[in-house]
Amino acid sequence: MIKAAKEPFMSEVRLRFAPSPTGYLHVGGARTALFNWLLARKQHGTFVLRIEDTDVTRSTQESVDAIFEGMKWLGLDWDEGPFFQSDYFPVYKEYIDRLVAEGKAYKCYCTVEELEAKREKALKEGGKPKYDGTCRDLPPQEDDGRPYVIRFRTPKEGVTSWNDLIKGKVSFENAELDDLIIQRTDGTPTYNFVVVVDDVTMRMTTVIRGDDHVNNTPRQILIYEALGAPVPVFAHVPMILGADKARLSKRHGATSVMAYRDMGFLPEAMVNYLVRLGWSYGDEEIFSLTDLIEKFSIENVGRSAGVFNPDKLLWLNAHYIKTGDPVRLADLLIPFLKERGVDPAQGGPDLVAVVKTLQERAKTMLELADGALFYYRDELSYDEQGVAKAFNADTPGLLNALVEKLAALPALDAGQIEQAFKELMAEKGIKLGQVGPAVRLSLSGTTASPGIYEMIEVLGLAETKKRIERAIAVLCR
RNA sequence: GGUCCCAUCGUCUAGUGGUUAGGACACCGGCCUUUCACGUCGGUAACAGGGGUUCAAGUCCCCUUGGGAUCACCA
Numbered sequence: 401m402i403k404a405a406k407e408p409f410m411s412e413v414r415l416r417f418a419p420s421p422t423g424y425l426h427v428g429g430a431r432t433a434l435f436n437w438l439l440a441r442k443q444h445g446t447f448v449l450r451i452e453d454t455d456v457t458r459s460t461q462e463s464v465d466a467i468f469e470g471m472k473w474l475g476l477d478w479d480e481g482p483f484f485q486s487d488y489f490p491v492y493k494e495y496i497d498r499l500v501a502e503g504k505a506y507k508c509y510c511t512v513e514e515l516e517a518k519r520e521k522a523l524k525e526g527g528k529p530k531y532d533g534t535c536r537d538l539p540p541q542e543d544d545g546r547p548y549v550i551r552f553r554t555p556k557e558g559v560t561s562w563n564d565l566i567k568g569k570v571s572f573e574n575a576e577l578d579d580l581i582i583q584r585t586d587g588t589p590t591y592n593f594v595v596v597v598d599d600v601t602m603r604m605t606t607v608i609r610g611d612d613h614v615n616n617t618p619r620q621i622l623i624y625e626a627l628g629a630p631v632p633v634f635a636h637v638p639m640i641l642g643a644d645k646a647r648l649s650k651r652h653g654a655t656s657v658m659a660y661r662d663m664g665f666l667p668e669a670m671v672n673y674l675v676r677l678g679w680s681y682g683d684e685e686i687f688s689l690t691d692l693i694e695k696f697s698i699e700n701v702g703r704s705a706g707v708f709n710p711d712k713l714l715w716l717n718a719h720y721i722k723t724g725d726p727v728r729l730a731d732l733l734i735p736f737l738k739e740r741g742v743d744p745a746q747g748g749p750d751l752v753a754v755v756k757t758l759q760e761r762a763k764t765m766l767e768l769a770d771g772a773l774f775y776y777r778d779e780l781s782y783d784e785q786g787v788a789k790a791f792n793a794d795t796p797g798l799l800n801a802l803v804e805k806l807a808a809l810p811a812l813d814a815g816q817i818e819q820a821f822k823e824l825m826a827e828k829g830i831k832l833g834q835v836g837p838a839v840r841l842s843l844s845g846t847t848a849s850p851g852i853y854e855m856i857e858v859l860g861l862a863e864t865k866k867r868i869e870r871a872i873a874v875l876c877r
Numbered sequence: 878g879g880u881c882c883c884a885u886c887g888u889c890u891a892g893u894g895g896u897u898a899g900g901a902c903a904c905c906g907g908c909c910u911u912u913c914a915c916g917u918c919g920g921u922a923a924c925a926g927g928g929g930u931u932c933a934a935g936u937c938c939c940c941u942u943g944g945g946a947u948c949a950c951c952a
Contacts, residue, residue, distance in 0.1 A: 420952045455951055512950070519949095528879055529948065549950055567882070576880055576948095584950040591952045614881060615947040638883080638945090645944065673889095676901090680890050683900040702890075704883050705945060712889065712902045722915075760915045771913095786912090821911090836911040848913035 413445030413605045417471075417478075418595070420452040421463035424656040425470030427708065428610060428640045428648065431674040435637060436608045437476045438675070438696040448602055449481035454594050456486060470657040474667050475689055483602070485594055492589040495597050495627065496550055496582060504626045505582060507548040508535040530578035550583035552593070552623060560618040565606075565635035565698050572618040580619055596620050600629040608635040608698065611705070635698050638678055638705040648708050660713075664736065664764030666724070669717035677706045686719065718763040726755045729768070736769035737776075748776040753858045757850035771850075775858065780845035780867070787875055790837035790847075796872045798828060798835045799842065803865050812861055817853040842871030 417433040419425065425433075440447035449471070453459035464482075471478070499505035508531075519529040536553065554577045561571035582593035589597075599607060614636050624631045642652030654660060660670055672687050679701045681687070687695065721729065730751040737744060744751040754775050755768065762768035774780060805820040806812065825832060836852055843855045843864065856864045 418952090422952075452952060458951070515950090523878080530879095570881070572881075578948090581950055586950080588950090590950070595952085610946095611882075612946055613952095616952095618881095636882085641945080643888085647945080677889065680900095683891070685889095685901055702883095706890090707888055709888050709902065715902055718915095761913065832911050840912060844912095846912085850913085852911060 413440060413443045414448065414603055415440045415445060415606050415608060416448035416450050416481075416599070416602065416604055417476075418450040418452050418598075418609075419467055420455070421459045421461075421467060422455070423463055424466045424658060426648075426655040427657060427660075427670075427674065428655075430470060430474060430657045430670070431640065431677065432608060432610055432637055433471060433476055434474065434671060434674055435635075435679075435696075435698065435701070437478075438692050439606065439608065439698055440479075441693045442696055445605075446479045447477075448483070448604075449478040450483045450598060450602070451481075451485065452591070452594070453484055453486045454588060454591060456588075459486075466656075466658065473658065473661055474671055480602075483598075485598065488598070489588065491601065492594055492597055493583075493587070496589060496593070499552070499582075499626060500550060502626075503553070505550050505552050506536060506538070506579075508551045508579075508581070509538075509546050509548045510534055511547075531580075533579060536579060547585045549581045549585055551579040552582050552619070552626070554579050554619070554622060560621050562617065562621060562631070562634055564614075565608075565633060566638075566701050567614070567636055567703055570614065570617070574618075574622070577619055577622070582623075592616055592619055593623060596623040596627065596629075599632060600624065600627060604632050606633045606635065608637060611636050611639050635701070637701060638703060640677065641705050641707045643707060643709075645705075645707065652708065653710060664766035664768070665713065665717050666720045666732075666765070669713060669720045672716050672720075673713040676712075677708065678702050686716075714763050721762055721765070721768065722760050724759070726752045726759065729759070729765075730755045733765060733768055733772065736765050737772065740769055740773060742773060742776045744776060749858045749860065749863070757854045757858055761850065774844045774846070774849070777845075782841055782845050782871070782875060783847050786837065786841050786847040790841055791875050794834075795838050796876045798824070798830070799838060799868050799872055801828070802835065802839065803868055806856065806861060806864065812857055814851075814853040814857050817856050821853075838871075839868070841875075842868045 415436040417429075417436050419429050419433075437447050439445070451459075451464055451467070453464075468482070496505060500507070510531075515531070518532055522529050522532075531551070535551070555574045558574045559571050560574055560577075561569060564570050580592055581590055583589050598604075617634060617636075621631050640648045642648045644652075648655055654663065657670065661667070668688065671689060671692075672685075675687060675692055675696065676685065679696065681695050681700070684695075733751065733755065734744065742748075744754075751772075754772050758768050758771045762771055802820070802824055805824055806817065809816045809820055821832065821835075824830075824835070837847065839852050840847065840849055840855075843849070843852070843859060849855060850858075859867070
């Protein structure tokens, strides 16, 4: 008998991306999300999105929306969620009460001031700034109205270790850990506890997260054990650094994923770049999301931190613009064009045709937009140096002759246009260099543009004629 | 400072005891060419240092050095 494919197996992998909504989706978070998503997709598992908003004061709706927007842009969809931790406070409370009842957690009445003083004193005496356990062995007592936090009772001996999918075996002496607070004075639970409860209740099998959580992991494992829950497999992804090898931050440039969209990057370039930062597959450089689902493996993620290299991102972006579908690119280009005061829907050459002439000349959508502007502008400003070189007394005659030839063509395609140029050159006994640059300037206003034949074809006869005549009028006085 | 992690070209990396240490970005040069680009061919450039283990070490072990992370009633 064959089992239905949909039937859930205990072996099904479940992963999650769990950002805290306190800012935009940054490239590091995006990469973590991507790795989780890829592994889930590759193993036909489940990918969950969970918003870690237990810090109610720092969490914002704008940040939540920014995360959704970033995920959507990158093409990372989720199977369950989004779940918001703030919706589950009663659940956490229940688990905490259970630990207290079992003696695995206890109330601590030390005040913030007392703790601060102890920390400073310990530091001053060269000791470790750990909680000293003042309330750890207090006899159980009735509440007398004094505020308290709840601390997790960490074993004083033994070793906690795990086999990290990326880093290998990592071990901590329990004696190095102190009794962390799992519930604040105001009754809300803290991060290290909540993640564990959520990962337990959401049945996570694998946790891929940033390197900066390595030090939290032993505490969390201890909590899993106290809860009697299975411990998931961990994979700690190395950090992303700036050019100076310091943790990537705004001063290195944009860190928000959406900022890259606004700077004219394609999501596939971003995904490709991010996945290759720390992961590799032989000598291959170009990967689509579909390739990655097949080829990605967390074991091949490197252990060391990587420097974010904007140049390589740019190269990838140029690659995807060059090889991208012109129809899609044209569509994506419209907002950039509108920002520049051009609306292709209001007339002018076909945008898809325009894009085709520019694809291999643009590294970003911004460059593509800038390069496309001249096609839609009525008034061109002409590059002075170019004009000085390309225009002389013979130019008007040559240009007019060219227009006549173009007008006589049965069809205005690149092949025929080239033919017309050849005839003109033969008849006048000139080389292309004596007329080409002037045509280019007349049509585009610049010396760097798509091919002359391409431009004529895209602009069409009427517009080509108009532009050449205007150039003669303006430049040959 | 304690703890934990990391270490191959400038950068991303391949390498799993025996390689002329490979690829990619960037950079430099040739070619192509109607401009700018694209493309293409070629070049410069790395095993942090020191000890072991071994016939043999970029690969294994130790130390040093250098980076990074973390030590909250943040996540």
